[in-house]
Amino acid sequence: MRRWQGLILAACCAAGVAEAAQEIRVGIYMLNLGKLDISTGAFTADFYLLMQSDQPITEGSFEFVNGRATSVERLEMAPDGTEIFYRIQANLSTPIDLKRFPFDTQVMRIMLEERTNTMERVRYVPLVEKSGMDPAIVFPGWEIEGWAMNTAAHEYAAYGETYSQAVFAVRIRRITFNSFLKTFLPTIFMMLIVMSSFILNPEQVATRLAAISSTLMATAMFHVSITNQIPPVGYLTFADKFMVLTYFILLACFFLSLHVFVLQGRKEEERARRISRITERLVYMVTPALYALLFLFFRS
Structure with a gap:
């Protein structure tokens, strides 16, 4: 009997922790993308970041796991702290896959992660309707196939902790006709x-x-x-x-x-x-x- 009581209590506690986790809705709108360096995977990004929640959001409680922000400007913030709007410029990097070169496709990612709170306390949720790309963005030598906004769990096995990530991915591929002519x-x-x-x-x-x-x-x-x-x-x-x-x-x-x-x-x-x-x-x-x-x- 005590065993069942213990299991029920543990389940209730876990449910309580899950319910207590703050959900932050994250949207990214890309304004500009810098040239992708194939040798290093480095690129620059200029974008808006929108964070919304039903609870107050700690300002600046995020970081980029695939680079560093060179400029973080807070444009707007709700009086109760449940919505913050940033403009960010960052130097980022992405893995390069050249197996299909010169017909290769690359994915440029903005990987945003909660800085101090694990997923038991803060969880990111994609805000797709507030995400996107400026139609004026042009990437010379490449075609922009599309973008995706999603979230992921980043586990640090050495520390036994998992943090929530928001990932904005832009998929690009080389122009096929030009690649064929040149190569x-x-x-x-x-x-x-x-x-x-x-x-x-x-x-x-x-x-x-x-x-x-x-x-x-x-x-x-x-x-x-x-x-x-x-x-x-x-x-x-x-x-x-x-x-x-x-x-x-x-x-x-x-x-x-x-x-x-x-x-x-x-x-x-x-x-x-x-x-x-x-x-x-x-x-x-x-x-x-x-x-x-x-x-x-x-x-x-």
């Missing part, structure tokens, strides 16, 4: 030149070898210029996969053409022509198929 089109043109060299007669295989060799060197240098656009990462980006496939195709063309060249040196003309015809068909059929498979199934 892939030059390599595709070089590959077309190599493929056109297979129209030459087997007797002109030396010219074909020269075209393949020069294209291979140009491709390697172009790959270096692409990788210089992003920081070093521990995985292959989509651009890297594209270039690795290009290396594989060029090396295969080079060694097959070299084999034809060797056969001609041995005066095995008929065999050289047969291998040259097979190589030509493989290049025209397999190369487009490999690139199509890459773009369809290996962009993630």
Whole structure:
């Protein structure tokens, strides 16, 4: 009997604590976003912050877990302290994922967290109807896909405490057409030149070898210029996969053409022509198929 009484008492106490937690409704309206630094994930944000509650709110009882505020200006405050309106400018950072580069999508986050009170005392609730983005915001080189306002629980396992977070996230992605033109089109043109060299007669295989060799060197240098656009990462980006496939195709063309060249040196003309015809068909059929498979199934 005492056991059941203890359980009921504990449940009532927990319910009392939960009911005692102050709910603060948080809304963020973005005014301006600064340029995203891909190498560090750093960006600047200028926004309004609205905090509402049924109880008085402690002024300035929040912090940014992914950066620091450079300016916090209180614009309005209700006489009873249940509503506070700020304008904030902050230097923030966000994790960068470049696996799909140059077709990558990034999420720029404003992560606001209660500074002193755990979730048992203060809990943030998203105020979606008071959140949004100024339509005049333009992000050069990127398309703004949308925004989201939500809350989360941030647990500090080392201290056994959990704090409430409000997260405003802006999703952006690179402009697909521009990314394709700058990253892939030059390599595709070089590959077309190599493929056109297979129209030459087997007797002109030396010219074909020269075209393949020069294209291979140009491709390697172009790959270096692409990788210089992003920081070093521990995985292959989509651009890297594209270039690795290009290396594989060029090396295969080079060694097959070299084999034809060797056969001609041995005066095995008929065999050289047969291998040259097979190589030509493989290049025209397999190369487009490999690139199509890459773009369809290996962009993630």
